[in-house]
Amino acid sequence: MPDAPAGMTPDDAPAGAMPERLDRFMARAAAAYYARRQAFGASGDFITAPEMTQAFGECLGLWAAIAWQAMGKPDPLLLVELGPGRGTLMADALRSLAEMVPECRAALRVHLVETSPRLRALQAERLGPAVAAWHDDITTLPPGPAIVIGNEFLDALPIRQFIRRDGNWLERFVQAGAFVEAPAIDAPPLPEPAEDGATQEVNEAARAVTAALAARLASQGGAALFLDYGPAESGFGDSLQAMAAHGVADPLGPAGTADITAHVDFAALATAARAAGATVQGPLPQGVFLGRLGLFSRAAILARLDPRGATRHLAAAQRLTAPEHMGRLFKALCLCHPSLPTLPGFEES
Template sequence: MARAASAYYAAREPFGATGDFVTAPELTQAFGECLGLWAAVTWEIMGRPDPVLLVELGPGRGTLMADALRAAGDMAPAFRAALRVHLIETSPRLRDVQAARLGAGTATWHDGIATLPSGAAIIIGNEFLDALPIRQFIRRGAAWMERFVEAGAYVESPATDHPLLPAAAEGDIQEVNEPARGIAAALGVRLASQGGAALFIDYGPAESGFGDSLQAMSAHGVADPLGPPGQADVTAHVDFAAIAAAARAAGATAQGPLPQGLFLGRLGLSSRAAILARLDPRSATRHLAAAQRLTAPEHMGRLFKALCLCHPGLPTLPGFEDA
């Protein structure tokens, strides 16, 4: 799965109508603007540290960050002046795209979170965790087997080092995303000791459970996840409960998860889309349809979730009221 993702993002242009899928920032500028202002309010709650790192994990074409920075510059100039942009991106091709979108000197790039400079940070990961490689365990009789891929097909081998898994019925599949848990634990340590918050928006269930969620997308349709590596976007549902538990064990607190539609509604995304529709009548339908797609339960509003990991001293952050 990791090799497939590396090959895919190194060579293909996945985003947009001519690509394989569309992410929330590409649907409407209101998404990135709302997250930028969420970061600005969070910075105020943190006590306005200066400087503060604004970090994005897997920034795609840089669309979310560009919209967030523009909104911060317009509405929260003090935050815009204090922030330092850092991007976690391993694809050289996408780094070039992001640099062109954001402008020279705007950001610093990293292969992972380990090389981020120290200090208070606000971290955003939109559809980042779902692309990290999972392990799959399948129940066979009284034992757990681990699934592997060989020559484009599944094979099974006795699981000798699997984590503690709950009791299950014959054929049940349990997925474990060790890289995602590792990132959550590392961020938990960082946030607890240096301050800040990490907002993740992705798709998956609020609670851990059984099921095979491995999937692939190509040309906006379903593809074979075991097809030739690099030809499709291969992802799996995010186990938000496991992410939250890893961060808590490392000293941070977790707010959420809660449905994306509820979170974005509290941030005022639909109101912002309505303003954009009035300002740009020719694109009004597109702005309003995008807001509906992001917030409606029958579209992305329920399947996608928002989860915030943060310093234990922070109060409830915007959007997570009653979460």
């Protein structure tokens, strides 16, 4: 049974489930959602960047090739994707590498971190024998230098929420589709001072993944690239949201019926990565990063090669980079071994 807030008993709660800490509710909801929902594409609940245009995955594949060259061309090299969806990004990346940098493609050993059996089956169908292995988490990845890609992975990791009431921090729990509040137990350090009513989100899972990856990269070599949405600086605010059928949904609705996410605290993740020994490049706006990688040039080439899909390719590039769309809210963050130079897209302007 989920934990109840301190001081609250079954007799205190209305009929129904006991209050459940928000991060535990989110984790349970995400597992149920990806186990049975068709999340991606026009027939699903949302469309991610790789599903908009192949240019996105192709650009990231070539970014990985340049990072591999900067690492001294290790062979073998793990190419790891966190939360690879239907395998679209990886398929596009591997195709571009095979065509443009075959030496890099030959050195790669593809590993996917994915917990959903349904999505693993889709990835296997798309990628076939290109995948060396699947993993439930990063702890079972084999040793060695690695390039890690996580596109819209961190935003789906569960958060805790704390709210300021009468000079004290309370934690938010979920019960019967609504928030209930109770004194925070085992809370991480929270900012002081804070105004009454202020909400502070803490993503302990994202910080743990970032720190573990950073420690690995610092000791074994490589780089990790994250593209996700959230502010560049930490701050107060409630960013919990959900999507279903390409529209807004109730994040506290029945578990598994919607995709629940929250803004990524890039500043906190950068701090965790540096503390673990990695260097950090970024965060910077996704539009700037993709523009420097040549996304528009690749989209223009695809438009010429595919006249029927020209509008789609060009519109996708605009949506991914324009400040009023995904270009500003989405950020790019890179963690890497201290010996690596500034990688493509992260150059000083």
